[in-house]
Amino acid sequence: MNEQFTQALSEKNHQLELRNQEVERATRQKSDFLASMSHELRTPLHTIIGFAQLLAEGAHGDLNEKQHRYVNHVRQDSKHLLDLINDILDLSKVEAGELELTPEAFDFATALDEVLSSLQTVAGAKEIRLENRSSLNAFLRAERVRFKEVLYNLLSNALKFTFPAGSIWVDAAIEDGFLRISVTDTGVGIPASEHEAIFNKFCQVGATTKGIQEGTGLGLAITKRLVELHGGKIWVESQPRKGSRFSFTMPLDNSGRAGIEGPA
Numbered sequence: 001m002n003e004q005f006t007q008a009l010s011e012k013n014h015q016l017e018l019r020n021q022e023v024e025r026a027t028r029q030k031s032d033f034l035a036s037m038s039h040e041l042r043t044p045l046h047t048i049i050g051f052a053q054l055l056a057e058g059a060h061g062d063l064n065e066k067q068h069r070y071v072n073h074v075r076q077d078s079k080h081l082l083d084l085i086n087d088i089l090d091l092s093k094v095e096a097g098e099l100e101l102t103p104e105a106f107d108f109a110t111a112l113d114e115v116l117s118s119l120q121t122v123a124g125a126k127e128i129r130l131e132n133r134s135s136l137n138a139f140l141r142a143e144r145v146r147f148k149e150v151l152y153n154l155l156s157n158a159l160k161f162t163f164p165a166g167s168i169w170v171d172a173a174i175e176d177g178f179l180r181i182s183v184t185d186t187g188v189g190i191p192a193s194e195h196e197a198i199f200n201k202f203c204q205v206g207a208t209t210k211g212i213q214e215g216t217g218l219g220l221a222i223t224k225r226l227v228e229l230h231g232g233k234i235w236v237e238s239q240p241r242k243g244s245r246f247s248f249t250m251p252l253d254n255s256g257r258a259g260i261e262g263p264a
Contacts, residue, residue: 041085048078087218094225101143101229105253108138108179112170115151119159127164130155134172138179139253142230147250153223154183154246161244162187178232178249185245190238198236199224223248 052075054060056068063071093099116132123130140147151170158168166186173180190198199220227234227248238244 042082045078045082045085049075049082052078084218087222090222091218091225094222094229099229101146103141103143103230105139105141105255106144106147108136108140108172108181109134111140111144111148112151112172112181115148115155116170118152119155122156122159123168126159126162128159128162129167129169130159131167131169133169134181136172136174136179138172138174139255140179141251141253146226146230150223150226150248151181151183153219154248157219158183158185158187158244158246161185174252175249177252177254179252180247180249182245182247184243186243189240189242190236190244191240192238195236195238199234 052071055063055071056075090099112132112134116130120130155168155170162168162185168183168185171182171184224234227250230250232249232251234246234248236244236246
């Protein structure tokens with residue numbers, strides 16, 4: 001009896017191992033397919049964006065108002081499609097365990113200023129006040145590009161869900177060897193029942209200030225995975241019509257430069 005049980009357990013373990021191998025193989029194939037298709041799609045999209053930019057700048061003759069509007073639509077929608085393709089590829093790499101980080105020591109305040117500067121035009125167009133309320137000069141140990149991607153995703157998300165004349169700000173604090181960075185807005189807010197779901201793939205909670213749902217619902221899912229790959233965590237505090245506060249942690253550099261107080 002005992003021998004039969006052991007044999008049956010061994011057979012089930014073998015079947016489970018075979019299934020795991022099949023799942024891993026399917027995941028690799030999916031990742032390879034997405035990488036190949038992304039390359040094939042991004043190449044012509046870059047060309048479309050480039051020529052649309054030249055036309056918009058009048059490089060080959062002035063455009064009338066209607067032509068200029070059409071060209072801008074082509075350029076904006078092409079960029080949007082390119083962003084979606086990059087999101088899908090990033091998520092696929094993370095899920096397949098193929099996204100490798102290259103941590104480095106860098107100045108948090110400088111990286112934050114770069115991201116805020118890149119979004120000031122968008123904020124200005126909606127008359128939203130976008131500000132840095134951090135007073136820390138701290139060095140992080142993370143992949144700089146991915147850190148900026150996380151911050152950019154959270155700030156872009158805040159801009160979508162904050163009404164004109166609203167405010168968005170970033171603050172930071174040192175906590176147990178990590179830097180906690182928070183992005184707070186005065187936007188539409190999120191019900192408590194959706195606080196966990198918003199970090200799931202393809203989840204879209206509520207409408208933007210335009211009254212529509214935008215994007216694929218991948219931005220926060222990718223953001224969460226990037227934070228966790230760095231050993232950090234991410235969470236949200238929010239109530240409907242009272243704004244949202246997204247916070248995440250990133251490891252500090254332990255070379256002795258981290259945590260220096262001073263103006264950002």
